[in-house]
Amino acid sequence: MTTPLLEIDRLRVDFHLPQGTVSAVKSLDLHIAPGETLALVGESGSGKSISSLAIMRLLPDLAEPSGSIRWHGKRGEEALLDTPLRRMRQIRGNEISMIFQEPMTSLNPLMRIGDQVREVLKKHTSLRGKTADERVIELFEQVGIPEPRRRIASYPYELSGGQRQRVMIAMALACEPKLLIADEPTTALDVTVQAQILRLLKDLQQRYGMAILFITHDLGVVRHFADRVCVMRHGEIVETASTQALFSAPQHPYTRMLIEAEPSGRKAPVDPSLPVLLEARDIKVRFALKKRLFRPSEYFDAVRGIDLDIRRGQTLGIVGESGSGKSTLGRALLRLLESSGDVRFDETDLTHLDGSAMRPIRSRMQVVFQDPFGSLSPRLTVGEIVSEGLRVHYPLLTRREREARVIETLEEVALDPAMRKRYPHEFSGGQRQRIAIARALVLKPEFLLLDEPTSALDRSVQATVIELLRTLQAKHDLTYLFISHDLAVVRALADSVIVMRQGEVVEQGETEALFRSPRDAYTRELMRAAFLDAVS
Known part of the structure; x- marks a missing residue:
C-alpha cells in the first residue's frame, strides 16, 4: 500500500471553558493518500474545522488536543502535535496549506492583497522583486481575479466576498503544497466561479500530486x-466510504438525512394590490480607484442605474456573480454608502437624509451581512450582540424585557439561549451566521436585507432558516431583499428575481417563470452551473 501522506488516530480536542470542558472532537480517525481528495462533511458544529486547525497547530490556547497526527513530508514521518513550533512554521504554507472559511478575517485589512501573497512567497521561496510580482499576477489569473495587474494594489475591503476568497486560494497555492486543507473554499463564491475554482484545484492536484482535505x-x-x-x-466519524458508494447506498441515518436535505417548497405569492414598501429609481454607485492631480481620476461604476420596487410582504431575490454589484446595491438602498438616484421607503424619501435623520428608520430596515465573524464584535457575548440594537432603539425596555426578547429570538433561529453568555469565537461558522440573523430579527423590522444569509450554513440548517424566514414574514408582514449566489435557496424563498452582471440588470421576472425559461444567456449559464455537474 502507498504510505499515507497524513494519518490521524484517535484525535481528541477538548476546550477548557469557565463553564466546564467541551469536547469539540471526541475521536477522529482518518488518513489521506498522496494525490487523494478526502471530503470531511457534516453540519455546523460537528468538529470539521476544529479538526483542520488541529492539523495545522492553530488551535486557541483554551483547546487541548490529544491523540496522533502523523505527517509524511520532506523530512519523513513527523508527529505534528509534538513538532517544534519553528519546524511547524516551515510546514505551514510550504508543505501543508489551508484555505480558511472566512476570508475577511484572514486577510490583513491594512495590506494590499498583492503584498499579502508576496509575503507567502518571501517566507517560503526565493522569489523576489519583479519575479515575485509576476508569480502573484499568475496566481490571481489562475483563481479568476479580474484585471490582476490592477487588482494587485487593491485592499481587501475593495473586493467582493468571492474575490477575497480567491485571494485566499491564491495564497494557499503559492508554494504548491503537498496537502491543501480547504475549509469551505467555495462558500463565498457564486456557482460559475465555484465550478472554475473546483476545476482549478483538480488541475493543480493532478499536476503536482497534491492531496486535498475538502471540508464542506x-x-x-x-x-x-x-x-x-x-x-x-458531534465530533466523531459516523461513516466513511468512497464517494460513489456513499451517495448510492448511504448506511448511516445521519448521512441519509444530509443527502436528502435540499431547499424545498415555494413562497406563497404576494397580493399585487399591496403597497410598495421600497422604491428605487436610477441607483448608481461609483467608487474612486485612483485620484490624480493633473489627469482625470479613475472610477469604477459598481451599480449602473437600477430601478426596483418591492411590495410589502414580498421577497425580491438578487443573483449574479461575485463583483456584479449585488451587495453594493443592497447597501445603497439602506443608505450605508454614497449613491445617486432616488430611494423611498414607506413614502419617506431617504435620498437626502443625513445620519441623524436616518436613525429612526434604521430599526425598521435591518441587514444580515455576508461574513458573520467580521460583523460580530469579538469583545461582546452573544447576548450582548443580539441585545445591542434594543439598547439603541428601545432604551425604555428594562433589562429583563431585553433578556426575554433575546431568548425568544435565539430560540427562533435554533440556538440554545443558554449559549448567550459565550463569545463569537466559540461558535462554528454556521452558528455565527444564525447569531447575525438573530441580531437583525430582534428589532422586529419591516424590511430585512439578507446578504448571503445562508452561505455559511449546511443544507439541513438552510432548510430550517428558510422556513423560519417564511414564518416570520407571514407572521410579521416582513419584506425581504434576498441577495445570494445559491439559486436553489433563491428559488425556494423569492417571489421575483433580478439577475445582475457588472452592475446592471440583465434579466428580471417572477421566480418560477424565470427559472423555467430564462431568456438571457448569462442567466442560463448561472442555471447550468447551479443545477448541472459542477465539475466535468
Missing part, C-alpha cells in the same frame, strides 16, 4: 469532487 457542507460539490467521504457528527 455542500454535498453537491462533494459528489463531483471527492474520492472518499468521511461524515462527521
Whole structure:
C-alpha cells in the first residue's frame, strides 16, 4: 500500500471553558493518500474545522488536543502535535496549506492583497522583486481575479466576498503544497466561479500530486469532487466510504438525512394590490480607484442605474456573480454608502437624509451581512450582540424585557439561549451566521436585507432558516431583499428575481417563470452551473 501522506488516530480536542470542558472532537480517525481528495462533511458544529486547525497547530490556547497526527513530508514521518513550533512554521504554507472559511478575517485589512501573497512567497521561496510580482499576477489569473495587474494594489475591503476568497486560494497555492486543507473554499463564491475554482484545484492536484482535505457542507460539490467521504457528527466519524458508494447506498441515518436535505417548497405569492414598501429609481454607485492631480481620476461604476420596487410582504431575490454589484446595491438602498438616484421607503424619501435623520428608520430596515465573524464584535457575548440594537432603539425596555426578547429570538433561529453568555469565537461558522440573523430579527423590522444569509450554513440548517424566514414574514408582514449566489435557496424563498452582471440588470421576472425559461444567456449559464455537474 502507498504510505499515507497524513494519518490521524484517535484525535481528541477538548476546550477548557469557565463553564466546564467541551469536547469539540471526541475521536477522529482518518488518513489521506498522496494525490487523494478526502471530503470531511457534516453540519455546523460537528468538529470539521476544529479538526483542520488541529492539523495545522492553530488551535486557541483554551483547546487541548490529544491523540496522533502523523505527517509524511520532506523530512519523513513527523508527529505534528509534538513538532517544534519553528519546524511547524516551515510546514505551514510550504508543505501543508489551508484555505480558511472566512476570508475577511484572514486577510490583513491594512495590506494590499498583492503584498499579502508576496509575503507567502518571501517566507517560503526565493522569489523576489519583479519575479515575485509576476508569480502573484499568475496566481490571481489562475483563481479568476479580474484585471490582476490592477487588482494587485487593491485592499481587501475593495473586493467582493468571492474575490477575497480567491485571494485566499491564491495564497494557499503559492508554494504548491503537498496537502491543501480547504475549509469551505467555495462558500463565498457564486456557482460559475465555484465550478472554475473546483476545476482549478483538480488541475493543480493532478499536476503536482497534491492531496486535498475538502471540508464542506455542500454535498453537491462533494459528489463531483471527492474520492472518499468521511461524515462527521458531534465530533466523531459516523461513516466513511468512497464517494460513489456513499451517495448510492448511504448506511448511516445521519448521512441519509444530509443527502436528502435540499431547499424545498415555494413562497406563497404576494397580493399585487399591496403597497410598495421600497422604491428605487436610477441607483448608481461609483467608487474612486485612483485620484490624480493633473489627469482625470479613475472610477469604477459598481451599480449602473437600477430601478426596483418591492411590495410589502414580498421577497425580491438578487443573483449574479461575485463583483456584479449585488451587495453594493443592497447597501445603497439602506443608505450605508454614497449613491445617486432616488430611494423611498414607506413614502419617506431617504435620498437626502443625513445620519441623524436616518436613525429612526434604521430599526425598521435591518441587514444580515455576508461574513458573520467580521460583523460580530469579538469583545461582546452573544447576548450582548443580539441585545445591542434594543439598547439603541428601545432604551425604555428594562433589562429583563431585553433578556426575554433575546431568548425568544435565539430560540427562533435554533440556538440554545443558554449559549448567550459565550463569545463569537466559540461558535462554528454556521452558528455565527444564525447569531447575525438573530441580531437583525430582534428589532422586529419591516424590511430585512439578507446578504448571503445562508452561505455559511449546511443544507439541513438552510432548510430550517428558510422556513423560519417564511414564518416570520407571514407572521410579521416582513419584506425581504434576498441577495445570494445559491439559486436553489433563491428559488425556494423569492417571489421575483433580478439577475445582475457588472452592475446592471440583465434579466428580471417572477421566480418560477424565470427559472423555467430564462431568456438571457448569462442567466442560463448561472442555471447550468447551479443545477448541472459542477465539475466535468
